[in-house]
Amino acid sequence: MNPTSPAMVPPRPGNAARSPRNSATVATGFVSGMLSGMLRHGRDPTPLLAAAGIELADSATRVPVDRYARLYNLVIDALADEGFGLFSLPMRPGAFEFLCRSMLGASDLREALWRAQRFLALVLPDLSIAVRSSVRHAELEISENRPLGLAYADPVRVFAFEWLLRLLHGLACWFAGRGLALDAVRFPYPRPAHAADYALVYTEHSSFDGEVLRAQFRANLLDLPLRRDEAALNAFLESGPGKISMLYRRDREAVFRVRDLLRDALPDNLSLEDVAHRLHMSPRTLHRRLEEEGSGFRAIKDAIRRDIALSRLTKTGQPIATLASDLGYADASAFYRACVGWTGLSPERFRRRLQQGNGGDEGSPVRARPPSG
Incomplete structure (x- = not known):
């Protein structure tokens, strides 16, 4: 201490x-x-x-x-x-x-x-x-x-x-x-x-x-x-x-409520306006509340997708196209770009790296960037 x-x-x-x-x-x-x-x-x-x-x-x-x-x-x-x-x-x-x-x-x-x-x-x-x-x-x-x-x-x-x-x-x-x-x-x-x-x-x-x-x-x-x-x-x-x-005072209640709504709605891709309507507030008010709580709508959405994607890539053999659809991506290429942004690797290479125990000739170990929000 x-x-x-x-x-x-x-x-x-x-x-x-x-x-x-x-x-x-x-x-x-x-x-x-x-x-x-x-x-x-x-x-x-x-x-x-x-x-x-x-x-x-x-x-x-x-x-x-x-x-x-x-x-x-x-x-x-x-x-x-x-x-x-x-x-x-x-x-x-x-x-x-x-x-x-x-x-x-x-x-x-x-x-x-x-x-x-x-x-x-x-x-x-x-x-x-x-x-x-x-x-x-x-x-x-x-x-x-x-x-x-x-x-x-x-x-x-x-x-x-x-x-x-x-x-x-x-x-x-x-x-x-x-x-x-x-x-x-x-x-x-x-x-x-x-x-x-x-x-x-x-x-x-x-x-x-x-x-x-x-x-x-x-x-x-x-x-x-x-x-x-x-x-x-x-x-x-x-x-x-x-x-x-x-930690975890309810000062960040808006962050938690938005996070739960976005996660429960998958594969539907809710907009800020959709979420604000469900929370009975204007989009501007929701944006301000999230900003006051130190987060943002895009950051929360990206963090949810990242956590679910990396968990499934790590623990399941779910096809990449199916995973992309489950997470609400318009197509597999958008999911590929997101995965590269999180890990520096394509989904297949990320999964293969884990299967190889971070060894082989794939380069340095995977270091996923921490989620924001």
């Missing part, structure tokens, strides 16, 4: 409220929750807030998510506890890394979550985690083995549930390489003042005053393969555990 040094000069107070329009922010309620365990242990968080460039004088101030992530790393370093001082036993430094490594290599998301469940049972005995599924629906349940706070609405207790759901959901999204929609979540505490942010962090279908935390999602998401390898994980871990707070 390599958090930025606290010795850096923090931004001027008040800058957090004037972050750019397309910069993700969080409510100060999440910051207060993160500090609640520290306060319970009699520690002063003021120096850490200053080092992260966060001013809490006004509860209405929004905090840029990168500063929130920095505070995340500073707090766990100061406490030597990756659980923020929320639990009866500290989560020693390195627990987050070993959680991630326990999930790495799982055959699908179901197995990855099962591995996470077993690991967290060792380092977080205060809580129980269970994943259940039926034919169409799945549920992640988090419950207490011992009371986490002095009261039902204790900030320590509230943030413990907020954090652990964010951790598990964020890691599931990261390993799957895409956003995973939560259909509904019931939280086991009263509605907090910052509940409006739950629509961005979790789902707009959030409710409160439950007995345990229950997060519902589509069961078929559990069958998704993991798309991260050890090199990707090592790069991810360089930013420290706070990185998880910056």
Whole structure:
């Protein structure tokens, strides 16, 4: 973990409220929750807030998510506890890394979550985690083995549930390489003042005053393969555990919705106008939303085609003409040009290279360019 040094000069107070329009922010309620365990242990968080460039004088101030992530790393370093001082036993430094490594290599998301469940049972005995599924629906349940706070609405207790759901959901999204929609979540505490942010962090279908935390999602998401390898994980871990707070927020909801529509419509080749109509917005509005989320319609479409094409070229013997048609290309020659742009090789040569184990006389190994969007 390599958090930025606290010795850096923090931004001027008040800058957090004037972050750019397309910069993700969080409510100060999440910051207060993160500090609640520290306060319970009699520690002063003021120096850490200053080092992260966060001013809490006004509860209405929004905090840029990168500063929130920095505070995340500073707090766990100061406490030597990756659980923020929320639990009866500290989560020693390195627990987050070993959680991630326990999930790495799982055959699908179901197995990855099962591995996470077993690991967290060792380092977080205060809580129980269970994943259940039926034919169409799945549920992640988090419950207490011992009371986490002095009261039902204790900030320590509230943030413990907020954090652990964010951790598990964020890691599931990261390993799957895409956003995973939560259909509904019931939280086991009263509605907090910052509940409006739950629509961005979790789902707009959030409710409160439950007995345990229950997060519902589509069961078929559990069958998704993991798309991260050890090199990707090592790069991810360089930013420290706070990185998880910056990933797969629903600020990028338009990107995910466009991606799903385009993928489900194949082999039909939807235009920007077609997708905008289905999302009940104008093409101009959709273009602006995607731009604000750091993507674009063409980039999303190209990334979908690339991922499907390279997967089938790698794993199947599907004829090239059929694959081109399935992906909505007007003809095979257009698909050939796209494949050369992705890999530097024609589809046949790309497939042959893989069959030869990147050896033979075909030249250097295939290095597909990463998808954008």
